[in-house]
Amino acid sequence: MPPPLQALFTAAVYAVRGAFDPAALVWTQLGLSLLAGGLVYWLLARWHGVAAALCGLAIWMLYPEFIYWVATPMTEANYLVLLLLVLALLAAWCDRRATGWALAAAAALGIANLQRPNGLGWGLAVAAFALWRLRGDERRWLQATIFAAAPFLVLLPWLARNVLVTGDPVLVSSNGGVLLYAVNHPGYDPLVWPDYGVYPAAEWHAQPILDRFNSAEFDGRRTYYQLSKLYAREVRAYVLAEPLHFLRNYVIKLWQRFALVPRVLAEVDPWLGERTAALLYHGLTLLGLAGLIGRRREWRNPRHVLLAISFGWFAAFAALMHWLGSGRMTITLRLFLMLFAAVFLGACLNGLTQKLASRPSR
Numbered sequence: 455m456p457p458p459l460q461a462l463f464t465a466a467v468y469a470v471r472g473a474f475d476p477a478a479l480v481w482t483q484l485g486l487s488l489l490a491g492g493l494v495y496w497l498l499a500r501w502h503g504v505a506a507a508l509c510g511l512a513i514w515m516l517y518p519e520f521i522y523w524v525a526t527p528m529t530e531a532n533y534l535v536l537l538l539l540v541l542a543l544l545a546a547w548c549d550r551r552a553t554g555w556a557l558a559a560a561a562a563l564g565i566a567n568l569q570r571p572n573g574l575g576w577g578l579a580v581a582a583f584a585l586w587r588l589r590g591d592e593r594r595w596l597q598a599t600i601f602a603a604a605p606f607l608v609l610l611p612w613l614a615r616n617v618l619v620t621g622d623p624v625l626v627s628s629n630g631g632v633l634l635y636a637v638n639h640p641g642y643d644p645l646v647w648p649d650y651g652v653y654p655a656a657e658w659h660a661q662p663i664l665d666r667f668n669s670a671e672f673d674g675r676r677t678y679y680q681l682s683k684l685y686a687r688e689v690r691a692y693v694l695a696e697p698l699h700f701l702r703n704y705v706i707k708l709w710q711r712f713a714l715v716p717r718v719l720a721e722v723d724p725w726l727g728e729r730t731a732a733l734l735y736h737g738l739t740l741l742g743l744a745g746l747i748g749r750r751r752e753w754r755n756p757r758h759v760l761l762a763i764s765f766g767w768f769a770a771f772a773a774l775m776h777w778l779g780s781g782r783m784t785i786t787l788r789l790f791l792m793l794f795a796a797v798f799l800g801a802c803l804n805g806l807t808q809k810l811a812s813r814p815s816r
Contacts, residue, residue, distance in 0.1 A: 455620070455628040455678065458612055459569040460529045476527055483531045487524045491515060493538040497545055498796050501757045505807075506800025513792045518722035518734065519781055520788070529570050530785050536566035537573075537789060541764070544580065547597075548757050551588060556597040557604065564608025571626040572771050572786060577605040579767045580760070587756050622679035629678065631686030635660070637707070637776040638689050640696055644706045648714060650776035660688060708773035712739050716781025742791025745798035752797075765790040 464479060471478045494514045499507035514520060523530040540562045547555035563577055581602040588594035609625055616624040636642075636650060636658045647653040663684045666672075672680055693700045719731035726734075746765065752758045768786045775783055 455616070455624050457529070457568055457570055457627050459565070460532065463532060464527070479527045480525055483527070484524050486535050487514075487520070487531055490535040490538045493535075493542045494793075494796075497538070497542050498793065498800070500545060500549075501755075502797050502800050503804065505803040506796045509799040509803070510793060510796030513738070513796060517738065517788070517792065518719050518726070518731070519716065519785060522718045522722045523782070523785060528782070530782055533566065533569045533572075534785065534789055536562065536569055537786065540566055540573075541761075541793075544760060544764075545757065548587065548760055551591065551593070551597075553593060553597055553600070556584070556600045560600050560604035561608055564605035567605060567609060567626055568612060571630070572768060574605075574626070575771070576764065576767045577601045577603075579763050583760055583763050587760075620677060620679070621675065622677055624679055628682055631682035631684070631689065632678075633775060634689045635685035638700065638703070638774070639692050640699065642703065644703055644710060644777075648710055648777060649779045651779045653776075660685070663688060704773055707777065708769065710777055711769065711772045711784050711787060714777060716784070717779045718781055738788065738791055738795055741795035741798050743794070745794030745796070745801075746791075748797065749801075761790070761793065765794070 467479050467482050468474055491511055491514050494510045495507045497507075498510040520534070523534070540559060543555060543559035543562050547559050559580075560577060563573055563580075567573055578601075581598040584598040584601055585594055588597060606625075613623060613625055616622055622628065636653070637644065639658060639660070642658065647657065663681075667676065667681050667684060715728075715732045715735045719735055720726055720728055746762060748758065765787070768790065772784050772787055777783055781788075
């Protein structure tokens, strides 16, 4: 069972169009992404000035990976839009520290989780940040609780529906355990099989689990959710039994999330070629990491700390899951790297402008 929001979005577009029309779906996603460009500009202009905002907007509009997913009727394009909305609401909360903004951001995060579950733990990370940000403020525990709990409350109607219809308490989607096991088990080596898309199922399908699932024990409740639970238990057992092997693989996968170049970069414009695609990809990575590290004064800025914590959550989640040659499991990292790269480029442009302005006229 997949997350419901993209299916609802697709049904709504087709209902308005009055026909099955994938092109209408893509055009609608394009419109939403163009509007999201306003969020990119507003977010960066509010925190780092016009130069950073213009750089971020240019990357959002021109970077090939973003273009590819906007033209693909899957979850990625709308998920990026929702993430930008959450970040914009978090920015407003970070500046004003009002409970209403905390509620709005947490609710938006809950809605985003119905598109993809990558951010399920993000609210907990923001809650920890809120306790630090609001130290000495009597609202700190209230707002931290909002960030921790409200995103899950948004999921309750979907959870209730799943229990009533299928009998399984599916919070967002039913395949989490299976996907976790695929790249978190004793026989997996990310150096041998870095791309889940070409990873043979025979390499990770656990026959004892499948035999148990097909036994009389699961008669009457043989659902994908139950199979996923069995795989999730195996993941827990593996982590506890072989923590060093798990950590070794995890570190390698984390590195690969930034080092491996998705195929779609070259697919957007074949004339780019593999070298140019790799240059664009690694260039954004290096600029983004430069903006993340930043200057010392940036780390005294709560806004920068919040963005860094958010990026850290999605990087940690991406390393836990598999990598796809399409880049769809790591596209969220490109969004954060885009914002950090814009901060770095904006600072460079501002510094250059100041230098030119300070030069004595002849």
